[in-house]
Amino acid sequence: MNNDYIFSKKAKFILMAIGGLGILLLLLGYFIESPNGQRFWTNFLINTLFFLFIALFGGVFQALHKIAYSGWHTALQRVPEALASFLPIAALLMFLLYFGMHDLYHWSHEGLHDPILEDKAAYLNIPFFFIRMAIYFAGWIGLTYLLRKNSLEQDLSNDIKYYKKGKVLAALFMVFFAISSSTMSWDWLMSIDAHWFSTLYGWFVFIGLFEIGIATIILFIAYLKSKGHLEFINKEHIHDMGKYLFAFSVFWMYLWFSQYLLIWYSHIPEETAYFAPRLNDHTILFFTILVLNFLIPFLGLMTRNSKRNLKWLSVMAIVILIGQWLNIYMLVIPGTIGKTAQIGLTEIGFVSLYLGGFLFVVLSALTKAPLLSKNDPLLEESFHYET
Numbered sequence: 359m360n361n362d363y364i365f366s367k368k369a370k371f372i373l374m375a376i377g378g379l380g381i382l383l384l385l386l387g388y389f390i391e392s393p394n395g396q397r398f399w400t401n402f403l404i405n406t407l408f409f410l411f412i413a414l415f416g417g418v419f420q421a422l423h424k425i426a427y428s429g430w431h432t433a434l435q436r437v438p439e440a441l442a443s444f445l446p447i448a449a450l451l452m453f454l455l456y457f458g459m460h461d462l463y464h465w466s467h468e469g470l471h472d473p474i475l476e477d478k479a480a481y482l483n484i485p486f487f488f489i490r491m492a493i494y495f496a497g498w499i500g501l502t503y504l505l506r507k508n509s510l511e512q513d514l515s516n517d518i519k520y521y522k523k524g525k526v527l528a529a530l531f532m533v534f535f536a537i538s539s540s541t542m543s544w545d546w547l548m549s550i551d552a553h554w555f556s557t558l559y560g561w562f563v564f565i566g567l568f569e570i571g572i573a574t575i576i577l578f579i580a581y582l583k584s585k586g587h588l589e590f591i592n593k594e595h596i597h598d599m600g601k602y603l604f605a606f607s608v609f610w611m612y613l614w615f616s617q618y619l620l621i622w623y624s625h626i627p628e629e630t631a632y633f634a635p636r637l638n639d640h641t642i643l644f645f646t647i648l649v650l651n652f653l654i655p656f657l658g659l660m661t662r663n664s665k666r667n668l669k670w671l672s673v674m675a676i677v678i679l680i681g682q683w684l685n686i687y688m689l690v691i692p693g694t695i696g697k698t699a700q701i702g703l704t705e706i707g708f709v710s711l712y713l714g715g716f717l718f719v720v721l722s723a724l725t726k727a728p729l730l731s732k733n734d735p736l737l738e739e740s741f742h743y744e745t
Contacts, residue, residue, distance in 0.1 A: 361729050379714075380710030383704075400462065402458065406712075408712070409448060413441050413442055413443070414442075414445065417498060418535060421505070421529075425529050433591060433741065437724075439509060440720045440721075440723040443723035448495075452495070453488070456488065459484060466487075498534075512524070512734060513732045516733045521734060539560060540559075541560075543564070544559065547686075550690060551632055556632075566682050569651070577679075579599070587729055590730060597662075597665050597666045600664070607655035607678065614651075640692070643687075651681035658670070658674050
């Protein structure tokens with residue numbers, strides 16, 4: 359059984375080429391499209407959040423299954439552990455938003471005479487914005503580091519104390535995440551449209567994060583199995599990942615429609631003003647997002663066999679990742695760039711650069727520990743899991 363992943367020179371070269379292509383496209387975009395500061399920082403925020411969400415889900419996946427006494431996930435937990443390794447880099451990137459605040463957040467402008475923003479000034483101000491950001495990342499990075507450390511220590515000992523400690527750390531992470539995932543969505547996304555708010559927003563962003571994370575783990579499993587690793591991951595594990603992908607695409611649509619319906623039928627101008635520009639100015643993109651995030655996964659993953667076929671599941675995962683990137687794009691652009699927004703060389707360049715860098719970090723993390731976590735009391739259950 360091959361439990362050690364080797365990050366080959368060929369793989370490194372391919373990822374550096376993907377990142378280099380991103381830089382080249384950004385340079386071409388600069389000379390051809392002449393993007394302004396708003397477009398640059400909008401793309402910076404979208405892509406940082408997209409890959410941050412994947413990294414953050416690495417901690418969520420571990421913690422949720424530990425506190426639920428799950429056994430099936432134990433054989434594949436090194437993948438979400440590796441995803442979380444990107445969190446420190448995501449933190450550094452998010453703090454760079456300081457230089458683009460005025461291009462993204464209207465409330466950050468000085469001298470505003472806006473009663474609504476003045477009422478929110480105690481919360482929406484630049485110092486407190488970055489203080490909250492520091493708290494979020496300190497909690498996420500600190501707790502995922504401790505979860506990873508505990509997992510590696512468990513590899514060296516069959517003492518049950520590591521299993522118990524892991525459950526305590528997982529519970530702490532989920533309590534902190536439950537609060538911070540909502541507030542960070544208010545801070546980084548909802549406050550772009552600071553005159554509007556939704557009580558469903560935190561849940562909506564979280565479900566998107568969950569979908570992105572599940573889709574990414576599926577693709578990493580497919581990649582590692584193609585390289586001869588993860589022999590212990592069978593169709594039963596794949597089936598559960600497929601059920602997650604199917605169920606949460608439905609749940610995402612449920613929350614999307616609930617938010618849309620409750621705001622649209624009320625016909626209150628300060629509420630419908632959020633959906634009006636998205637529906638009227640970006641109509642094709644508006645409905646494309648629904649097709650990619652719900653209709654295609656719903657039809658494509660409805661049967662049992664479709665959820666057990668790793669190749670087909672990988673196709674659906676790619677569709678959802680594209681759909682969720684566009685979803686974040688739609689959450690941001692109407693409040694920053696507006697109706698002139700377009701997907702061109704700049705947008706593709708940012709995605710390529712971030713993708714190459716993210717994969718390089720995660721695959722490097724996979725080399726630092728065996729792909730199978732040892733001595734977990736539920737590991738045997740994972741090997742013989744049936745669904």
